[in-house]
Amino acid sequence: MVAISWLNNLKTCKMERRKFVKYTAATGAALMLHPFKPFALPVTAKIKLAQVGTGHRGSGFWGAGLVENFKDVVEFTGLHDINPGRMVYAQKLYGGNIPTFSSFDEMLNKVSADYIIVTTVDATHDEFIVKALNKGFNVITEKPMTTDEIKCKAILDAEKKSGKKVLVGFNYRHSVHNMQLKELLVAERVGKITSVDFHWYLNVYHGADYFRRWHGRMNKGGSLWVHKATHHFDLLNWWLNSEPVEVSAYGSLEHYGKNNSFRGTKCRGCEYKDKCKFYWDINKDQRLVDLYVKNEQHDGYIRDGCVWSNEIDIYDKMSAQIIYASGVTANYSLTTYSPYEGWTIAFNGMKGRIDTSEDIPFMQKIQEDQSKKHAVEMSKSDDSKAGEVREIIAMDNFSKNFEVYTTPRISAGHGGGDVRMQRRMFVDTNDNPHHIMAGTRDGAMSILIGIAARKSIKEKRPVKISELTDLVPMAKRF
Numbered sequence: 001m002v003a004i005s006w007l008n009n010l011k012t013c014k015m016e017r018r019k020f021v022k023y024t025a026a027t028g029a030a031l032m033l034h035p036f037k038p039f040a041l042p043v044t045a046k047i048k049l050a051q052v053g054t055g056h057r058g059s060g061f062w063g064a065g066l067v068e069n070f071k072d073v074v075e076f077t078g079l080h081d082i083n084p085g086r087m088v089y090a091q092k093l094y095g096g097n098i099p100t101f102s103s104f105d106e107m108l109n110k111v112s113a114d115y116i117i118v119t120t121v122d123a124t125h126d127e128f129i130v131k132a133l134n135k136g137f138n139v140i141t142e143k144p145m146t147t148d149e150i151k152c153k154a155i156l157d158a159e160k161k162s163g164k165k166v167l168v169g170f171n172y173r174h175s176v177h178n179m180q181l182k183e184l185l186v187a188e189r190v191g192k193i194t195s196v197d198f199h200w201y202l203n204v205y206h207g208a209d210y211f212r213r214w215h216g217r218m219n220k221g222g223s224l225w226v227h228k229a230t231h232h233f234d235l236l237n238w239w240l241n242s243e244p245v246e247v248s249a250y251g252s253l254e255h256y257g258k259n260n261s262f263r264g265t266k267c268r269g270c271e272y273k274d275k276c277k278f279y280w281d282i283n284k285d286q287r288l289v290d291l292y293v294k295n296e297q298h299d300g301y302i303r304d305g306c307v308w309s310n311e312i313d314i315y316d317k318m319s320a321q322i323i324y325a326s327g328v329t330a331n332y333s334l335t336t337y338s339p340y341e342g343w344t345i346a347f348n349g350m351k352g353r354i355d356t357s358e359d360i361p362f363m364q365k366i367q368e369d370q371s372k373k374h375a376v377e378m379s380k381s382d383d384s385k386a387g388e389v390r391e392i393i394a395m396d397n398f399s400k401n402f403e404v405y406t407t408p409r410i411s412a413g414h415g416g417g418d419v420r421m422q423r424r425m426f427v428d429t430n431d432n433p434h435h436i437m438a439g440t441r442d443g444a445m446s447i448l449i450g451i452a453a454r455k456s457i458k459e460k461r462p463v464k465i466s467e468l469t470d471l472v473p474m475a476k477r478f
């Protein structure tokens with residue numbers, strides 16, 4: 001991939017130096033310290049996968065995605081989902097005659113697998129991870145690893161006892177842009193980092209969608225502090241190479257849920273269809289119809305639920321301050337009803353500051369359709385186009401100059417992270433630049449920030465990570 005800078009078009013830039021950084025796998029390999037080899041896999045046979053949870057992410061990225069991109073190295077040996085309709089949907093989608101099981105225990109008893117892939121509703125991950133470990137399987141789990149500190153401990157204990165490994169699918173780490181940022185931080189481009197400003201904006205399409213689904217219930221996804229922010233806290237932990245010690249947080253539900261004068265149960269057939277700005281027609285998306293609408297009779301799950309439901313009990317506005325064992329303080333916020341979807345981050349160092357962002361409309365040349373943005377993010381193709389880049393700016397103290405580092409602008413597959421993560425899992429299993437492959441400690445440290453944030457809001461006080469785990473936060477992880 002060639003990174004091209006177009007910043008010379010911007011009138012306000014006065015640069016003397018400019019850096020063109022080309023990120024390649026070799027860049028990562030050169031900096032690799034500890035090859036990640038948790039799984040003793042046969043080198044000749046295909047890697048066998050059994051999956052629990054064949055919903056959108058499960059059947060898409062982990063199912064059809066693997067079959068499409070890695071069919072020479074992986075094969076599915078078993079599928080289970082509590083919804084039999086979605087299970088059969090996945091079986092057809094993956095092709096072949098993959099055995100389906102009406103119970104997870106039965107699948108574990110009968111299947112031959114190198115990994116159990118867990119892609120169910122967040123609050124159920126622990127059950128499947130622990131059972132699989134106890135039966136002697138390695139596990140790959142979607143984020144968040146789980147949703148509370150008790151389940152988190154159960155996973156850590158089961159992994160230790162079993163001698164098997166759990167890999168957590170933190171795909172955002174693998175995006176080209178996020179890796180470039182990591183490399184600048186590892187190289188201490190602006191000296192020792194002392195504080196971070198990190199702000200994430202979900203738009204009124206994708207942000208609202210969390211409130212239509214199971215994600216809007218605390219007991220299913222642990223709130224967006226855990227379901228969504230686990231990505232962001234993991235990035236922070238990884239970028240900073242340190243672990244959190246204390247969290248102070250604020251949050252409220254003041255846009256969705258109870259905050260409206262009218263409400264229905266689902267968008268289909270809703271009497272408020274014409275006046276509700278959040279009306280959404282699931283029937284326009286055949287995949288979602290096949291996955292959810294056609295299978296409602298099995299479990300009653302409504303995919304196009306009302307964003308104004310009184311049962312929504314998560315926060316839609318969140319902010320936190322996180323103190324790291326290294327002394328770094330991070331200021332974080334998450335908004336769920338922004339006109340645009342994107343994020344900004346700044347790392348303040350002893351010698352300067354690094355700034356970057358993704359997809360802030362007024363900072364980019366080409367505008368995206370905000371209503372389609374998330375579908376592109378979840379899609380499998382690599383949509384980088386020559387000439388379109390993302391930028392990371394490094395500015396030194398006492399200097400009026402700054403350097404611009406560019407990476408190709410990839411929106412699909414979570415910034416290109418999806419396919420790169422799977423390649424490292426199943427093909428280039430020695431490629432572990434900057435300890436990019438995440439395990440249970442990473443899974444725990446990211447959710448514990450969100451769990452501490454929930455507790456901090458409830459109890460109106462700063463919460464120490466040591467209140468939630470026996471893990472002792474490390475100032476320097478590696």
Ligand SMILES: NC(=O)c1ccc[n+]([C@@H]2O[C@H](COP(=O)([O-])OP(=O)(O)OC[C@H]3O[C@@H](n4cnc5c(N)ncnc54)[C@H](O)[C@@H]3O)[C@@H](O)[C@H]2O)c1
Nearest residue numbers: 053054055056057058081082083086119120121122142143
């Ligand atoms: N890394 C990412 O970028 C990313 C993106 C999307 C989703 N995810 C994660 O993937 C997971 C699945 O999300 P999704 O969007 O596909 O949700 P989904 O609702 O489409 O799918 C969840 C599936 O789990 C099944 N399920 C629920 N409880 C079960 C149980 N007890 N036993 C067996 N099956 C059960 C449901 O029937 C459904 O088919 C979640 O953990 C989510 O956080 C990650």
